[in-house]
Amino acid sequence: MNETDTDKNKTPMTDTAIDQLFARSAAVSSSTGDEDAFLARLKAVPYQNRQADPAGFAPFQDVRALWAQAIGLVAALAAGLAFGMAGAVADDSGALDLSDGLFDGDMVEYFDEPVEGDQ
Amino acid sequence: MTLVAKGDASAFGILVDRYGVRMRGLAMHYGLDRATAEDVVQDAFTRAWVAAGRFDADKAKFSTWLSRIVINRALDERRRKRPTALPEDYDAVDDSVSADDKMAEDEQARALHEALARLKDRHATALILTYMQERSNADSAAIMEMKIKAFESLLLRARQALKKHLMNNGKTRS
Numbered sequence: 247m248n249e250t251d252t253d254k255n256k257t258p259m260t261d262t263a264i265d266q267l268f269a270r271s272a273a274v275s276s277s278t279g280d281e282d283a284f285l286a287r288l289k290a291v292p293y294q295n296r297q298a299d300p301a302g303f304a305p306f307q308d309v310r311a312l313w314a315q316a317i318g319l320v321a322a323l324a325a326g327l328a329f330g331m332a333g334a335v336a337d338d339s340g341a342l343d344l345s346d347g348l349f350d351g352d353m354v355e356y357f358d359e360p361v362e363g364d365q
Numbered sequence: 366m367t368l369v370a371k372g373d374a375s376a377f378g379i380l381v382d383r384y385g386v387r388m389r390g391l392a393m394h395y396g397l398d399r400a401t402a403e404d405v406v407q408d409a410f411t412r413a414w415v416a417a418g419r420f421d422a423d424k425a426k427f428s429t430w431l432s433r434i435v436i437n438r439a440l441d442e443r444r445r446k447r448p449t450a451l452p453e454d455y456d457a458v459d460d461s462v463s464a465d466d467k468m469a470e471d472e473q474a475r476a477l478h479e480a481l482a483r484l485k486d487r488h489a490t491a492l493i494l495t496y497m498q499e500r501s502n503a504d505s506a507a508i509m510e511m512k513i514k515a516f517e518s519l520l521l522r523a524r525q526a527l528k529k530h531l532m533n534n535g536k537t538r539s
Contacts, residue, residue, distance in 0.1 A: 268496035288381040292374040
């Protein structure tokens with residue numbers, strides 16, 4: 247069948263030549279037996295993008311966590327420094343030496359209590 | 366997608382099995398070679414993984430959403446380098462046809478492919494979705510974010526444009 251002017255009035259869906267072309271092309275297979283490799287590559291996407299894990303994808307929270315860690319570290323350093331300085335001062339005066347005999351009196355008192363049934 | 370949004374890689378694998386090859390076919394219908402089409406699909410799945418938490422199932426089906434990503438990326442690639450010939454690996458594996466028939470069919474497929482490559486993006490997309498991916502008009506319209514009536518009108522114009530291209534190249538035969 248040749249194309250004529252009357253063909254222009256046809257419903258395009260009945261244009262067999264074009265429909266055949268589409269039918270042929272729709273049947274074109276993009277599969278050549280390498281799907282497994284291709285699909286495996288796609289399935290690796292989550293493992294290649296763990297930092298973008300949708301469940302944990304919260305970049306601003308990450309930044310806040312880093313700041314919190316940094317502030318905590320600075321606070322710990324400051325506390326440690328203050329404690330060290332206090333210890334140094336105490337050592338100099340000898341007034342706050344807590345290392346020896348702290349519980350000695352208590353322990354003595356405890357064992358000085360008569361134990362029921364003793365003797 | 367709910368599981369994928371929670372970071373479930375095995376659920377993601379199910380989506381890959383279901384849509385991976387089909388999406389590659391979709392990308393290749395835009396004239397991309399297999400390697401480029403696979404890159405496009407991988408990029409689309411990566412975006413799907415990263416943005417899974419923001420996917421709204423009430424607004425679109427996953428396949429619709431993914432198809433949009435693939436089409437947009439495929440069109441980007443197509444604009445970058447408009448193909449003038451059928452990719453070497455764009456071919457059917459069909460032992461039931463003779464060599465002559467296969468040559469004739471290949472020629473037809475090539476003609477169709479070249480005509481599609483010269484169409485406007487929207488025309489090509491309407492034809493590819495409807496006739497090559499065999500989507501319903503409703504699905505195709507959803508992917509193209511159009512009303513069904515508007516899509517049907519677009520499809521009609523796309524077919525007319527395709528016919529014109531094919532006739533100008535003397536490739537149509539009945």
